Amino acid sequence: MAQAELPRGESFVDDFDSFDSSIWGVSDGWVNGDWQNCQWSRDAMNVQNGMLHLQFAAQATDNRDYVCGEIQSRKVYGYGTYEARYRTAKGSGLNAAFFTYIGPHHGQPHDEIDFEVLTRDTSMVSLNTYVSSEPNNGKRVRLPQDSDMSFITYSFVWSEEGITWYVDGEKVHETAAGTPLPTHEQKIYASFWGSDSFPNWMGPFDPPAKALTMEVDWIAFTAEGEDCQFPESVVCTLD
Numbered sequence: 001m002a003q004a005e006l007p008r009g010e011s012f013v014d015d016f017d018s019f020d021s022s023i024w025g026v027s028d029g030w031v032n033g034d035w036q037n038c039q040w041s042r043d044a045m046n047v048q049n050g051m052l053h054l055q056f057a058a059q060a061t062d063n064r065d066y067v068c069g070e071i072q073s074r075k076v077y078g079y080g081t082y083e084a085r086y087r088t089a090k091g092s093g094l095n096a097a098f099f100t101y102i103g104p105h106h107g108q109p110h111d112e113i114d115f116e117v118l119t120r121d122t123s124m125v126s127l128n129t130y131v132s133s134e135p136n137n138g139k140r141v142r143l144p145q146d147s148d149m150s151f152i153t154y155s156f157v158w159s160e161e162g163i164t165w166y167v168d169g170e171k172v173h174e175t176a177a178g179t180p181l182p183t184h185e186q187k188i189y190a191s192f193w194g195s196d197s198f199p200n201w202m203g204p205f206d207p208p209a210k211a212l213t214m215e216v217d218w219i220a221f222t223a224e225g226e227d228c229q230f231p232e233s234v235v236c237t238l239d
């Protein structure tokens with residue numbers, strides 16, 4: 001689907017009291033590449049008790065021995081503040097991610113803005129951007145507590161001038177002056193997936209003894225220039 005066919009989204013807060021199919025679609029029935037050792041599956045996503053659950057679990061499909069969970073927004077979003085509060089599982093070779101993305105599948109260059117908790121080390125989160133498929137502004141930062149022990153709020157503010165990342169409301173990284181920045185409106189994603197192809201990055205894949213879950217409390221987007229929507233938002237504290 002070309003980006004021209006993707007509608008532009010407005011500010012929202014989703015606390016997952018139910019699954020809002022007007023905001024989200026579910027990745028189901030495919031893999032992103034040979035490097036992914038799980039197949040996206042609707043079976044690996046559910047909403048219960050005010051929480052989105054994305055799972056990584058042993059379940060044989062035509063393509064893989066594992067299934068994994070991902071949601072993606074039906075609309076694209078531009079400059080503004082992107083936020084999610086979630087808790088991860090712990091396991092080597094897995095990635096619990098909150099990010100924005102647009103790419104060739106949508107008829108656009110690959111632009112991306114990332115929070116990725118590589119759950120082999122739940123004390124850290126990886127930050128990054130991609131501009132026309134080239135990585136820029138990557139950094140790993142220490143979390144205030146291990147991501148599998150408690151919920152943490154991950155926020156980034158994207159503007160024409162740059163991108164600033166926050167963890168539990170504290171600034172942890174910003175793009176350097178003069179570095180390339182994403183310019184294309186993007187879809188919002190939350191995903192929990194695995195790989196045995198990136199041992200130096202994600203750690204060697206360790207087959208989990210049981211299904212593992214990324215729990216998402218809420219996801220929000222506040223368009224640039226709009227007021228804070230809810231007390232927990234980093235927008236409330238920004239000038």
